[in-house]
């Protein structure tokens with residue numbers, strides 16, 4: 001019999017050894033503060049790559065639509081489900097004189113038209129869910145060169161994965177969403193995202209570059225200091241299971257449950273709710289790709305779906321942080337948290353406690369970002385020094401730079 005010994009590399013510098021092409025040198029601050037660099041990011045990343053814009057269940061019926069504002073791509077998109085059950089996406093721009101067809105109520109606008117059409121409120125042009133222009137008031141007053149059949153909405157690429165809707169506003173042919181996601185799609189694709197049908201969301205606009213905001217969530221190094229009040233001494237082992245999938249990346253975060261402060265409220269919530277990262281145990285709902293050894297200290301997967309979505313997955317919970325660039329120095333942050341709908345008052349109470357804890361933690365996270373950015377703008381520091389456990393940030397800097405200079 002042949003026995004094989006697998007040695008797990010735990011020594012300092014292990015991620016740099018695993019991914020030597022990412023280098024170890026300090027990284028420049030320039031890409032965070034340079035407006036020209038941001039314009040290239042818009043042109044070569046946000047206007048060229050797949051962007052997560054909606055959940056399929058946000059447009060549940062024929063005629064349901066969502067409009068997502070995309071400042072990073074200088075547009076807004078209408079995501080609409082047709083009577084054929086297909087979800088399509090279009091620029092929210094009217095073929096008449098360019099008004100937005102659906103009047104937007106903010107960054108996200110939802111609606112439903114039972115006839116499955118959207119109507120521009122300026123002069124009443126009507127488009128169906130296939131994007132075709134189906135009615136023009138006083139059409140006979142237009143000239144002979146006007147062809148209704150050629151003046152539908154401008155379609156954008158739209159594909160779905162695991163219940164998520166993505167668009168790509170590149171006007172040319174693009175890589176399929178499946179190819180774009182690659183191994184990342186296989187890693188997370190069999191998790192039952194749809195089972196988590198209840199949740200909460202917070203958002204704010206931050207005066208900082210989108211990468212400052214994204215970086216602040218993409219490491220666990222800050223937890224002992226920034227979250228000393230919310231999560232003291234519970235995330236001390238660093239990150240594990242780092243994997244890079246093309247432009248995307250993931251790792252797992254371990255939780256030292258024994259270090260959780262014991263309080264009457266906290267103990268009760270962890271014992272009774274399904275909505276705490278500390279409430280593990282029982283049978284696992286995770287696919288075999290996540291926490292494959294079922295390690296008891298595994299808390300959640302921390303991943304980055306390129307370019308600017310952080311997707312976290314845990315037992316019966318998933319949440320995203322999405323960083324929408326508005327300008328080189330302005331970012332909309334949206335945190336969205338999903339879990340199974342509480343079925344008892346205890347679970348509902350546990351859910352509300354989780355909502356408060358996350359609010360506190362996310363306030364702690366977002367509190368650093370504008371300070372970081374102001375200090376970057378001072379020019380006092382031209383590089384940042386990353387340690388090995390900040391490998392996800394290093395990977396982002398390398399990948400973004402590759403796109404910008406492509």
Ligand code: FES
Pocket residue numbers: 094095096097098099120121122123124125
């Ligand atoms: S701009 Fe839309 S109908 Fe005139």
Ligand SMILES: [Fe+2]
Pocket residue numbers: 216217222223226227361365
């Ligand atoms: Fe944090």
